[in-house]
Amino acid sequence: MMHESAKIPTRRAYSDRMAERGESDPDFAVFESDIGYSTYSYLFGDRFPERYFNFGIAELSTMAAAAGMASTGRRVIVSGYGVFLTMRALEVVRSFICYPKLNVKLLSSHGGLTAAIDGVTHQATEDIAFMTTLPNMKVLCPADPVAARAACDLALDTPGPVFTRLMRDPLFELYGTEEEFHIGGSKTLRQGGDVAILSYGDLVFKALLAADRLAALGIEARVLDLYSVKPWDREAVFAAAGECGAILVVENHQRRNGLGYEIATTLLKAGSCLPFDNLGLDDTFAESGNYHEMLDEYGLGPASITAAAERLVAAKKGRA
Amino acid sequence: MKLEERARELEAKARELRFHIVDMVHAAQSGHCGGSLSAADIVTALYFEFLNIDPANPDKGDRDRFVLSKGHACPVQYAALALRGFFPVAELRSLRAMHSRLQGHPVQGKLPGIEVTTGSLGVGICEAVGLALEARLRKASWRVWAVLGDGELGEGAVWEAAQAATKFGLDNLIAVVDNNGLQNDGYCRDILPLRSIPDKFRAFGWAVLEMDGHDMEDILRTFGKALLITGSPVCVVAKTVKGKGVSFMEDKRDWHGKAPNAEQYAQAVAEIKGGPA
Ligand SMILES: Cc1ncc(C[n+]2csc(CCOP(=O)(O)OP(=O)(O)O)c2C)c(N)n1
Ligand SMILES: [Mg+2]
Numbered sequence: 001m002m003h004e005s006a007k008i009p010t011r012r013a014y015s016d017r018m019a020e021r022g023e024s025d026p027d028f029a030v031f032e033s034d035i036g037y038s039t040y041s042y043l044f045g046d047r048f049p050e051r052y053f054n055f056g057i058a059e060l061s062t063m064a065a066a067a068g069m070a071s072t073g074r075r076v077i078v079s080g081y082g083v084f085l086t087m088r089a090l091e092v093v094r095s096f097i098c099y100p101k102l103n104v105k106l107l108s109s110h111g112g113l114t115a116a117i118d119g120v121t122h123q124a125t126e127d128i129a130f131m132t133t134l135p136n137m138k139v140l141c142p143a144d145p146v147a148a149r150a151a152c153d154l155a156l157d158t159p160g161p162v163f164t165r166l167m168r169d170p171l172f173e174l175y176g177t178e179e180e181f182h183i184g185g186s187k188t189l190r191q192g193g194d195v196a197i198l199s200y201g202d203l204v205f206k207a208l209l210a211a212d213r214l215a216a217l218g219i220e221a222r223v224l225d226l227y228s229v230k231p232w233d234r235e236a237v238f239a240a241a242g243e244c245g246a247i248l249v250v251e252n253h254q255r256r257n258g259l260g261y262e263i264a265t266t267l268l269k270a271g272s273c274l275p276f277d278n279l280g281l282d283d284t285f286a287e288s289g290n291y292h293e294m295l296d297e298y299g300l301g302p303a304s305i306t307a308a309a310e311r312l313v314a315a316k317k318g319r320a
Numbered sequence: 321m322k323l324e325e326r327a328r329e330l331e332a333k334a335r336e337l338r339f340h341i342v343d344m345v346h347a348a349q350s351g352h353c354g355g356s357l358s359a360a361d362i363v364t365a366l367y368f369e370f371l372n373i374d375p376a377n378p379d380k381g382d383r384d385r386f387v388l389s390k391g392h393a394c395p396v397q398y399a400a401l402a403l404r405g406f407f408p409v410a411e412l413r414s415l416r417a418m419h420s421r422l423q424g425h426p427v428q429g430k431l432p433g434i435e436v437t438t439g440s441l442g443v444g445i446c447e448a449v450g451l452a453l454e455a456r457l458r459k460a461s462w463r464v465w466a467v468l469g470d471g472e473l474g475e476g477a478v479w480e481a482a483q484a485a486t487k488f489g490l491d492n493l494i495a496v497v498d499n500n501g502l503q504n505d506g507y508c509r510d511i512l513p514l515r516s517i518p519d520k521f522r523a524f525g526w527a528v529l530e531m532d533g534h535d536m537e538d539i540l541r542t543f544g545k546a547l548l549i550t551g552s553p554v555c556v557v558a559k560t561v562k563g564k565g566v567s568f569m570e571d572k573r574d575w576h577g578k579a580p581n582a583e584q585y586a587q588a589v590a591e592i593k594g595g596p597a
Binding site: 032034035036037038042054055056057058060061083084088117118119120121122287288289290293294297 | 348350391416417418419420422423424425427437438439440441442471472474475476503504505508511512573574577
């Protein structure tokens, strides 16, 4: 498998697109809370200063002001780090944006453990739980720059609140510029019938690396990019369950209340009982350190994914 | 010892702190130089002159509590703690590495001398209020010192804490604002104009002192005065320069959270070691 390292992180790709789109789409505004040079929202601000509002370090009131502006119908992108958008401003997002279904779009950088080196206060490892739990919220998590640009368009073109989880570190290029994405969609990046690995964001690439290792062991893994985390692609996931007979969900997030929990519950309710596992932080906080080392350390690297998939395949054989 | 002589000693100590700040951020290739360097003289004075702390007994009950509300500047606190004997100086270079006790932002319980976890701005000063209330509850004499950034003052929680501190008459609480005029995205005057920080705190019921945050004699005198104030919390507004002590980092937005490369490191160290006190 050959994939180019991405030159830019997904946070940058989303902001690049946001700044470009400002030309043809004169109606949306961007709110920032003093990390515009980190989220790259300044790229929009430099081109459209009259539609860019930097509130200083004040995430809660920034979000509430976005609700106020969006109450008129205007689309507002609120830029920030995942920890502050989804925790400090959570009540505003819930009660005053999701409840009235306002057009507020969250550009949420430093998702999962990509803020690894900054430590736990900067690692958004519960954001998917918070955001997917909110009624009316849609949740996207692009795995590469092309998908991140598409996420910006999807967010702006879809009525109501849309949260996009972006990463600090550059990932890998998985998609050509022609690739199309939609709310509720997914991408099957590798075919296989022995086990299905479902992931989103940065760990899609780790899943692909694991699939290479599994192939060397004679196991053909299907790999799905569930870039639309909510709603997620029920059809593709049920097809994978039916055809592969084992499901592994891999998330840069707490295991608890992540996408894995949601998929497991849905499969169970549909009467599908199959070997299943989900990888994520196991009810623990991480720490500071190198991003890739950290993923390995906390069981989210290719070795852990490979081992988990092997266990599922063995369990499947045991049942047969 | 005369205040002037003591100031000279502390200036030398501050130089050591500055060296270690740049050295550990260079080793980690990650971390915040600008806001650590601007607070270096303030933190030196606190750790080497004012705080009642004991490295041999870091948990002693009546110790003063230091809260780095602007937690991203923890290299300055780590340097002070190491030089004060709380842990080996050699450990400083493990900043931000896997399994290190020197987390990217301060974490309570990981490292001796860290009282509360900080890193998300606007929280530390609230924790400081809680620590000051705890002193009252225990009838203990400890003082709580909190260091805040000026950009941090944008957080509404800072002002909620300021009002609570006044309501409870917390004269065991001293907040020092590192007024370096810069935040992440630019100058505070452009990102979030603060107008008069002293006037604001005064309006919230605090006693306010102002000082030059890089003039050690002024720092010693001002902190000395702050200790004598009773009946209200005290805010010391320190005029500082972000990146102070390294010419190419001074007053530069992009040195907020950047690590020096080898060449920049060499120049920074030369300036810190050789420059005027
Ligand atoms: C709640 C919160 N929002 C945003 C950040 C990201 N951040 C870290 S430092 C910083 C700028 C801080 O400026 P200031 O308080 O003036 O600190 P200093 O200039 O002393 O470094 C920002 C926005 C954070 N750590 N916490
Ligand atoms: Mg500042």
